[in-house]
Amino acid sequence: MSRRSTPFRRAADAPALPADTGRFILYCLRDFRKWLVLMLLLEAGQAAGSILVPYAIKRLMDGVAAGGALVETLKEPLLLFAALNVAEILFSRASGAVLVTVGPRLRQKTARDLYAYLQHHSAQYFSNHFAGALAHRISETAVSVNHTLWAILFDFWPIVITFGCTCGLLFRAHEQLGLFVAGWMAVYVLISYWLATRCQPYAQEFAAVRSRVNGKIVDAVTNILNTKQFARLRHEREQLDTQLEAEVRAGRRTFWYMEKVRWFQFIAAAILKLGTVYYALTLWEAGSIGAGDFAMSASLALLIIGDARNLSRRFLEFFEYLGNVANGVDALVQPHGIVDAPGAEPLRVTQGRIEFREVRFGYQPERPVFDGLNVVLEPGQRVGLVGFSGSGKSTFVSLILRNYEPQSGQILIDGQDIARATQDSLHRQIGLIPQDPTLFHRSLRDNIGYGRPDAADADIREAARMAHAEGFIEAIPEGYASEVGERGVKLSGGQRQRIAIARVMLKDAPILILDEATSSLDSVTEQAIQDNLDRAMGKKTVIAIAHRLSTIAHLDRILVFDKGRIVEDGRHEELLAQRGFYHRMWAMQAGGFLPEDGG
Structure with missing residues (x-):
């Protein structure tokens, strides 16, 4: 089923980030609209000031050619020339000042919103993604949103202004000359765009290979002591050489294609320079344009070549930035797996009674771990959970923590369905000591x-x-x-x-969950801490998962799990007396620990 055909679940406290790349970028920019309009105006002023300088030179040359009192004749063109240069400086630096103001704030807002959205994903989401990769996605997406905007503002928008002013000036000088340059611009932009799209797969492959090489280096460096211990230094170098050779091949394919692009750029630039100068010279010789128009045409040709020469590269970088944003949005802005129900109320725990009522749950719904599980943990009870690996102990605890949601049934704490309570209030009422903190x-x-x-x-x-x-x-x-x-x-x-x-x-917290809480401790320290834990438990409802049965033998109650069912329930002595499943596990303990399974 497609992502768009299912309801998009989003936590109420999460930013309303769009899952579409274009709308996501617009969402990030919405708080900076006035600044962006100002930057557009400033960049337009800077580009216009730069491209109109040849027009001022034309006015100067026309004044010189007219003769007469040079001071009076050239006064206005000189002032125009000076004003355009000053305007270019002022507009560009004012735009730079706005960039310094907006850039860091835009990156901050994007990263903050992505992290705020990420916080509301479920435990299952985080188990399927590397933490380092998610952190990198947030940083890369925030940077790429900035770069996408800068490419539009400082690369493409000035080129639009430059090309527009150039065509206007040349049409004013001579219509045919304007049409020639306008035609060149249209063909050049279309071919540059086409070449960039053709080059994009090569660039993406090169980036993917570089990422794999970086991952290989990180893996090798992380395990450098293992490499030394097993005397595999040469092997790791050979493994890295294989990856580096693949990077060289991918790099050569990309760079050779870019070299073809540069051939096109230089040939196109030469056509524009030679064509414009030759055509303008022909028009001047025929008396259709003056010396000033001729000089302006040549100068404009040289200026627009400087702006246009790297257009294919700019398109390619722009696509790369958009791709980075798209990858980040696709990875991070996914529907939240578990959200607070509408009108959810804070959970109030006064006793600590926990009840599973007809709970059905499976990590894959067609393969349930629990199918109609019913059990009640009374207030203040200290309950141990035992069973072989995969029997359902950790799943039982994960459902109480609401790391996952049952497909049907209810989990109640003091009569309140935790699915109708806010997740924050639930987690405030539970203390968890994990096995690997x-x-x-x-x-x-x-x-x-x-x-x-x-x-x-x-x-x-x-x-x-x-x-x-x-x-x-x-x-x-x-x-x-x-x-x-x-x-x-x-x-x-x-x-x-x-x-x-x-x-x-x-x-x-009034509810305490211990997941092999003392497994990394020596027996003397464990016993001392266990005594303090017993005192700290007080009247709390306690759930303890244990593979070392001796650590839970003193608890009020023990639930024995097997294949998602509670097969035995009672105190340690009672369960031993039954000579059933628990008795068999007690007898099977090796060094105080249960084996992985009952085989």
Whole structure:
């Protein structure tokens, strides 16, 4: 089904970005309309001032040829000549000042709106796209919107003014001369456009190959230590050489085509120069035009060649900018997978009761993970989820977080359907400690206090102490002000996990989800943190996913999942006594952990 035939879902708080490239660019420009009109006028003035200089020279030559008092005769042409040069300077620099004012703001607005729109995409969208690629798309699209506008304002619009003024001046001098140059312009523009469209596939292929080479280099550099460890330095160089050779071939195809374009440009320029000068000379010799008109014609021919010579390249760059914008819009401005329902209300959690009511869900609807799932987690219960890989534990949690939406049924928290609540209010009521936590490249203080921006330093330190993070933080020279690196790479896995635990403890949400929250910790530290977690849980409703069954054996209740069904439900001792599925998993534990499957 085409994108246009389905309703375009957009979050209410998201910018109303159009999914069409042209309309998207116009949307980005709408706040700058007055500035753009001013720039059009200034660029028109600058181009006209430049192209009218030969007319002033014609007036000067006509004055000299007329004889008489040169001072009086040439006074007006000289003033015109000076005024045109001054106008060219003033108009161009005024346009430059507007560009300095508008350019950064336009890029800022485009990037800000794209990021604001991106924020509302679902978890499934982000799982299907690389974070680095999305960030690059935002930056590249914002830059390309600017470049598209500048190409129109500073490349094509001045050429339109230049060609128009030239034709007007030459028609005024002699109609046939004007027709000759106008005909040359029309043919030149059409052929330049055609050549640019023919060259575009070569340029796109070259860009794609360059992108692959960059990706290969990034991959090789990222894994340089593995390369050394396996003594594969020569192999990686050979792999890169293969990619670089493909880049050379693609580059040669593009550059040879561009060389053909330059042959056309130089030949066309020569035709214009020779044709205009010869024709003007013939007309002057016949007495149809004066010496001033002859000089003006030659000067205009030289000036418009300078503007027109790179027209094919400008068309090609313009198409490239439009292509970048189109790619960015196509990747980023997609329908939002999950949006707040009309009239959605904030979720109010007073007890923490969670209910799944006839929930049917599948990542692919025809292959459901849950088919009519019913279960209730009572307020304040601490519930463990166990089961082999793929049994539905993570899906259960993802549905509570509303990372995905069920195809049918309801998920209720304190009797409120989470599908009718705002997503922000839902997430404020849930604390999540993931198995592989990621941190912002910010200070430890900022990371711990992220869920409670107004938290005092004493509260942040207390949360760190309860998560057994205080010791290693104070051992760092900069302490809580120390930055953790991209995704927390400056910290070990256990240190990142302790910061994530501290962050959730400080947030103090009424519902707590633990996804192997202490899997990266040694047993002594794990037990100490587990005791603090037990105290922090208080009256919260707690959901804990575990592969190490001993970490959840003390909880109030354990749900055993198998192929999307809850096959057993009870306390640890009760489930062992049943000698069923849970008992078999308990007996199968290897080193305290469950195997991947029950085979």
